[in-house]
Amino acid sequence: MSGFRTGVNPPLGQIPQGILVGVGSLAVIAAGFVASAFPPADVVPRYGVLVLVVLAFAAATAGWTAPLLTAVIGFLVFDGFLVNTLGQLTWHGTPDGLRLIALGTAVIAGRLVGDLIHGPGRERPPMATSHSPIEEDEHDA
Incomplete structure (x- = not known):
């Protein structure tokens, strides 16, 4: 049995999901700066900026992982x-749920x-196989 993992790297031409999460995080931070230009009382337009950025990012990516993590971030x-303020996280009930x-x-x-x-x-990423090429050679012999 080989110690190498197969099916981990994305196909040629696709960006790894981890890199996309970083790009999405930068987009969210930029959206936060844009949204901060609205007065604090205008909650819907402020949040609308973030929602539009997440929607556009999800449309531009090929998987689900990066957009979901970007939405959480x-x-x-x-x-x-x-x-x-200052990064303090609190739960506000129904408004946060919405x-x-x-x-x-x-x-x-x-x-x-x-x-x-x-x-x-x-193109979709290929499914990872549970066997290695070495095992195939052993079965062919």
Whole structure:
């Protein structure tokens, strides 16, 4: 049995999801700066900026992992720096629940838009196999 893992790297031309999470985090931080230009009383437009950025990011990526993690990071940035101050996280009940639903909807809508734009022919990562090439050679012999 080989000690090497197979099926871990993305296919040629696809960006790893970890890199995309970093890019999404930067986009969320930029959205936070843009949203902070709105007065604190205008909560809906402030959150709308974040939701639109998450939707656009989800449409531009090929997987679910990076957009979902970006949405979670976006919620934390919004709650910590735009609702509260200095990064303090608190739960505000129904308003925060609705904000999470809005971000989840943005991720789903963004992925649907991305699939419609890029079509069903977009390459998907290959499934990882549970056996190694060495095992195949042993079975062939």
